Amino acid sequence: MKKGREKMFLGTSKNGHLYWDGCDMVKLAEKYGTPLYVYSENLILKECQALKEQFLDKYPHTRVAYASKAFNTIAMLQLINQENLSLDVVSGGELYTAIAADFPAEKIEFNGNNKSxxxxxxxxxxxxxxxxxxxxxEVDLIQSICRKLHKKAQIMFRITPEVNVKTHAFISTGQKDSKFGxxxxxxxxxxxIEKVFASEELEFYGFHFHVGSQLSDNSAHxxxxxxxxxxxxxxxxxxDYQIKELNYGGGFGVCYTKxxxxxxxxxxxxxxxALTKEFCQKNNLVVPEIVIEPGRSIVAEAGITLHTIGAIKELPGLRKYVSIDGGMTDNIRPGLYEAEYTGIVANKVDEKLSQKVTISGKACESTDLLVKDLSLPEVVAGDIFATFTTGAYGYSMASNxxxxxxxxVVFVKDGHEQVVVKRQTYAQMIQNEVKR
Ligand SMILES: Cc1ncc(COP(=O)(O)O)c(C=O)c1O
Structure with missing residues (x-):
């Protein structure tokens, strides 16, 4: 692989093939078919390690809750538990998966703007x-459920901090006019808050914010x-109440393109x-536990998607469309918020880039374009296209x-692979449909 790309996208190459965490991506595509999500376990672990070094070990009384909406599968949640991180879920389905993964209840936090x-x-x-x-x-609802089930609940309030965020408007959440918080x-x-104080079943822990996603600027935080x-x-x-916890959300940006x-x-x-410590000292407050909720930054760059190239359509003087056997169904982000990606031909890694193409998906939508104006070598049907940085909000937003x-979904590590989600079959796809 050419130098710059190698540095940015963490793969290696051998005999013209892309290797991801020691596994040959061309062989993997042959063995399991495409589209195929592939995650490097070592790259996920590297992110967990970076969070430990730069946050958990550096600052006492802190926690990281992985925002599982980015990629929520049993195997991923097991990995997060193994790394001793906490977990953020936002729906019954995400929670159900966490329970199936035996994720410890006390390490789960439940977010969401419309919990049923x-x-x-x-x-x-x-x-x-x-x-x-x-x-x-929500407070009334939680209280009545706690009474019914004879349980207690620890409550945080997500606030709308009214800050402007430098990211795409569609993934900005902290502004005043927001459905969140x-x-x-x-x-x-x-x-x-007073309702929580008055309740025997509820305990007030503190405040939570999440300003937006894919940020490369710290001013909103x-x-x-x-x-x-x-x-x-x-x-x-x-x-006269000292809150116990503040949650500063996630949103740390990753590299999709150069x-x-x-x-x-x-x-x-x-x-x-630093701000937290200084503020607490100045105002005679106890420094609360600080929690963060990264999702994307833990999994995005660890994941790639493999597709097989099919139809190639040249519009003379205009554009060359190279179609793949997936697209917006396994990666809605380009269509949803103009997200940009890059990729390479996994079986022609060392070949000269000779043309500009647009990688188009197979869905019946004009917006189903995965990468525009990408430099590629000559390609033919059957070549394997690898899109980088698809580990977050790809699988989790996939549709039928x-x-x-x-x-x-396959996890790879040091040359070994493990299927962690099997490909859905046509029969499974229609299993809940009823003939009339
Ligand atoms: C409440 C909350 N926490 C955490 C996240 C994770 O954000 P990111 O994946 O950008 O780190 C989100 C994303 O939307 C969120 O809504």
Whole structure:
């Protein structure tokens, strides 16, 4: 593989083939078929290690809760548990998978802007460690479920910190006009907190924010951190109550193409940790436990997707479309928020780049274009195309559109592979359909 790409995308090459964590991607595609999601276990572990070095071991009284919406499968959650991290889930399905993975209940936090009664019952019954309240109906609901099940719950409030975020508008969440979080309006927020104080079943832990995703600038985290710290002080003043925990969310950006600059975790975390310590010292507050919720940054770069090239269509003087056997069904991000990707031909890694093409998916949508204007060597049907950095929000957003089955997922490590999700069959795809 050419130097620059190798540095950025962490693969290696042998005999013209792309290797990912020691495994030949061409052989893997032959063996398991395509589309195929492939994750390097070592790269996931490397991220966990970076979080330990730059956050958990550096600062006492901290936790990392992996935002499993980025990639939630039993095997992934087992890996997260093995690494001793906590877990963030946002639905009954994510929680169900966590339970199936034997994820310890007390290390799970339940987020989500519209949790259903059934989901809350499931979470409270399992005994999740935190419920992060995101709507005004939730406190009453949680309380009544706790009473019914004779359980207690630890409550955080997700706030809308009203900060502007430098990312695509579709993945920005911390701005004032957002469906996420409780607005920073005293008449709205404090009565909710008072309800928690008044309840025997509920314990108030603190505040949570998540400003947005795919960030390469720390200013939104810093601004939101100031908001959360001031709220902590206000709670102390109003109720003489020292909150136990602040959750600063996730959002740490990764490299999709050479245009992206990936900042290390400490770039985001050192300033907010310094700010937290300084603020608490100045105001005579106990430093609370600080939790972060990275999703994308743990799995995105570890994952690639393999597709087989099929139809090739040249529009003279205009564009050459190279079609693959998947696309928006296994990676909706380009269509959903103009996300950019890059990739290579996995069986022609050393060949000269001789043409510009557009990689198009097979779904019946004009927006199903995976990569535009990509330099590739000459390609023919049957070549294997590898898209980099597909580990986050690829599998988890995959669909059966056009009745394409969901791809398999393979973990690779030091030259060994393991299928962790089998390819969906046509029969499985229609198993819940009923003939009339
Ligand atoms: C509440 C919450 N926490 C964490 C995350 C993870 O964000 P990222 O994958 O960008 O780290 C999200 C993503 O949307 C979120 O909504």
């Amino acid at each position: 009664v059934a989901e809350l019952e499931m979470a409270i019954d399992y005994g999740v460690g935190r419920i992060i309240v995101d709507s005004l109906q 409780i607005p920073l309006v005293p008449e709205i927020l404090y009565p909710q 810093i601004a939101a951190c100031k908001v959360a710290l001031n709220l902590m002080l206000e709670v102390k003043k109003r109720y 245009k992206d600059v990936r900042k290390p975790y400490h770039y985001f975390l050192d300033p907010v940790m 559109y056009n009745k394409l089955p969901l791809p398999a």
